[in-house]
Amino acid sequence: MEMKQWCLVQADTALPVWELNTGMLPPLPAPGYVRVAVEASGINFADALMMQGLYGDAPKTPFVPGYEVVGSIQAIGEGVSAEMLHQRIMAFTPFGGFSSMIDLPASQVVMAPTQLSSPQACALVTAYVTAWYLSEVLTSVQPGDQVLVHSAAGAVGRALMEHSIQQGARVWFSSRNPEKLQALSEEFPGQVAVLNRSEQPWWTQISADQKFDRIFDPLAGLHLAQGYKRLRPGGVLLSYGAAVRSGRKSLIRDALMIWNSGIYNPITMLLASRSIATLNMLHVGRERPELLLKGLKTMAERAQNGYLRPPLATAVSVADFESTMLAFARGERQGKLALVWNLGDI
DSSP: OEEEEEEEEEOSSSSOEEEEEEEEOOSSOOTTEEEEEEEEEEEOHHHHHHHTTOOTTSOSSSBOOOSEEEEEEEEEOTTSOGGGTTOEEEEEOTTTOSBSEEEEEGGGOEEOOTTSOHHHHHHIIIIIHHHHIIIIIIOOOOTTOEEEESSTTSHHHHHHHHHHHHTTOEEEEEESOHHHHHHHHHHSTTOSEEEETTTSOGGGSSOTTOOEEEEEESOOTHHHHHHHHTEEEEEEEEEOOOGGGOSSOOHHHHHHHHHHHOOOOHHHHHHHTOEEEEOOHHHHHHHOHHHHHHHHHHHHHHHHTTSOOOOOOEEEOTTTHHHHHHHHHTTOOOSOEEEESSGGGO
């Protein structure tokens, strides 16, 4: 059976090299596996970091990136229930997701919510499950909490805002994109403050006595250090990225990021009753796939019941994939993006 894949051939260059390759799958998937005709392959910030040679867990080039897929089951391996045939599913794919056809363990796929388009459903897999893990596993957002969400215009940031507001928290949010901030203000009216990082650092836009119970930070560097200073007793800063690294690889910039992020003594943190929690979803998925599967099932159920409302995602055609990835890596595209293999079908 023929499939197509976007393969990253060369990274860490001014113009990363992609190839659209065609390959063949065996007639049937392996025992315990299902074959998925992919409708949409989610695009995440980690994919942009891979292009820049900044994602330490990425395989050596050439390889096929892609963390998530939504599609329909076209064939089943031995031992898989025939009832799964033609079901529309979504799943994590630690690499390999930029494929038009993919074989996955039957135990790791989840039925996609019927009312969501395939690009929308992609947002549930990585972005919403990441937000779930940060805000419900690593910590718990409480009613009345003062919450700061950085990079709120991104898919994870928006999901964190949605969850925090549903929990009754008072949410502050930041972004470098003024237009996206305006759109978020209209979508989530009545929140405490909008922090435009394109004009000045966010910490200069708040009063010195403003403290937070939860800070969600995918930025690192000075953002992390300044955030830690502004935690209340009992507060948690949740670090899940280092976006200040994005761009061409630079040892000097990496060293500055580490230095600016600060050095933390556990005893000092204990006495202040402030903490930092970190998350690398790829490592969690490798070591505890059952936990990620629980998160994905939870997100699917909530979306099916109307409790979650993922935003409309931007569908990217095969022809526009390379230019979109370059723009995404430069920070010119935000929100949820998804590669749609047959754009006319959505």
